[in-house]
Amino acid sequence: MQTSPLLESLMESLRCLPGVGPKSAQRMAFQLLQRDRSGGMRLAQALTRAMSEIGHCKDCHTFTEQDICTICANPRRQQNGQICVVESPADIHAIEQTGQFGGRYFVLMGHLSPLDGIGPNDIGLDRLEHRLERETIQEVILATNPTVEGEATANYIAELCGQYGVDASRIAHGVPMGGELEMVDGTTLSHSLAGRQKIKF
Amino acid sequence: MQTSPLLESLMESLRCLPGVGPKSAQRMAFQLLQRDRSGGMRLAQALTRAMSEIGHCKDCHTFTEQDICTICANPRRQQNGQICVVESPADIHAIEQTGQFGGRYFVLMGHLSPLDGIGPNDIGLDRLEHRLERETIQEVILATNPTVEGEATANYIAELCGQYGVDASRIAHGVPMGGELEMVDGTTLSHSLAGRQKIKF
Ligand SMILES: [Zn+2]
Ligand SMILES: [Zn+2]
Numbered sequence: 001m002q003t004s005p006l007l008e009s010l011m012e013s014l015r016c017l018p019g020v021g022p023k024s025a026q027r028m029a030f031q032l033l034q035r036d037r038s039g040g041m042r043l044a045q046a047l048t049r050a051m052s053e054i055g056h057c058k059d060c061h062t063f064t065e066q067d068i069c070t071i072c073a074n075p076r077r078q079q080n081g082q083i084c085v086v087e088s089p090a091d092i093h094a095i096e097q098t099g100q101f102g103g104r105y106f107v108l109m110g111h112l113s114p115l116d117g118i119g120p121n122d123i124g125l126d127r128l129e130h131r132l133e134r135e136t137i138q139e140v141i142l143a144t145n146p147t148v149e150g151e152a153t154a155n156y157i158a159e160l161c162g163q164y165g166v167d168a169s170r171i172a173h174g175v176p177m178g179g180e181l182e183m184v185d186g187t188t189l190s191h192s193l194a195g196r197q198k199i200k201f
Numbered sequence: 202m203q204t205s206p207l208l209e210s211l212m213e214s215l216r217c218l219p220g221v222g223p224k225s226a227q228r229m230a231f232q233l234l235q236r237d238r239s240g241g242m243r244l245a246q247a248l249t250r251a252m253s254e255i256g257h258c259k260d261c262h263t264f265t266e267q268d269i270c271t272i273c274a275n276p277r278r279q280q281n282g283q284i285c286v287v288e289s290p291a292d293i294h295a296i297e298q299t300g301q302f303g304g305r306y307f308v309l310m311g312h313l314s315p316l317d318g319i320g321p322n323d324i325g326l327d328r329l330e331h332r333l334e335r336e337t338i339q340e341v342i343l344a345t346n347p348t349v350e351g352e353a354t355a356n357y358i359a360e361l362c363g364q365y366g367v368d369a370s371r372i373a374h375g376v377p378m379g380g381e382l383e384m385v386d387g388t389t390l391s392h393s394l395a396g397r398q399k400i401k402f
Binding site for chain 2: 036088
């Protein structure tokens with residue numbers, strides 16, 4: 001668009017958003033200019049504050065602008081004694097939406113990946129160990145992703161828990177609820193068979 | 202996400218962008234926080250400047266932060282004597298990309314729509330009339346959309362041009378190049394037949 005350097009710069013900047021190509025960037029820029037300039041200004045302010053003020057929770061390492069996030073600071077969640085280990089802050093969001101977990105979290109911001117030089121301390125396991133040592137924790141629930149790296153990371157943390165006499169558990173993997181058996185991949189189905197549980201009457 | 206009000210506010214604000222739902226907003230926010238904070242800050246600045254500084258060109262009404270946009274201010278384009286009338290600034294972009302047009306534009310920012318109370322002056326036709334009167338214009342090329350409203354708007358402007366002795370033309374509509382005839386809708390095909398041109402040897 002040769003009519004406006006500022007418009008070109010806006011379209012270019014919008015492309016830092018995942019999934020936004022030249023066409024969507026153009027549509028977004030025109031939409032904001034034509035119909036929602038106040039929305040665009042609010043977005044600019046939200047971005048500025050989020051990018052500059054959001055850091056990591058000292059306890060669980062998730063994104064927060066506070067020292068300790070609201071989940072970690074909640075006395076009820078502290079008393080619960082369970083810590084759920086996840087790879088990313090988005091996983092917390094997914095688990096919170098189930099309403100099935102009342103403990104606290106620990107966010108690794110990744111997983112062990114020796115080939116990429118990512119060792120235990122790079123994903124904060126020194127801080128997790130410190131918590132296992134210092135706090136009264138009943139159970140560590142390992143909710144890393146069901147990938148090779150996620151499994152290896154879960155195993156490593158389970159051993160760490162063992163050293164401090166803390167129970168470790170792994171979330172169940174298998175056929176998704178509501179899914180059709182024939183649509184599920186073989187690895188998942190193997191996991192599902194191996195992880196079968198006796199039906200109690 | 203109960204861990205950060207600023208993060209929630211960022212996700213909410215991202216939804217002012219067209220095509221961005223709760224899931225994409227979350228993915229965008231996490232992506233920026235985790236991997237591209239400087240991109241997020243640049244986007245915030247581009248948004249702030251674009252939303253507050255971009256107005257409309259006094260001559261063609263397209264988006265620009267200048268009084269007169271760079272296309273209208275270009276002496277070569279002024280000498281060309283052609284004005285292409287389009288419904289939106291995005292149409293200018295599309296036509297510029299063909300490299301086939303060396304004149305100036307006039308952006309209606311919509312089309313005539315009597316049922317919605319949108320009359321000639323609401324789409325700037327008083328300003329277009331003023332230009333027809335004052336400037337030396339050889340041809341007005343009507344590139345409004347091939348919709349009922351777009352056609353009606355083109356016809357209205359063609360009559361206006363007639364009053365000032367200025368030639369008006371309508372861009373051709375028909376089967377898209379590279380398209381397959383059997384995939385084209387009936388209205389387009391009718392247009393294509395009616396608009397047939399004699400092959401000259
Ligand atoms: Zn926390
Ligand atoms: Zn202009």
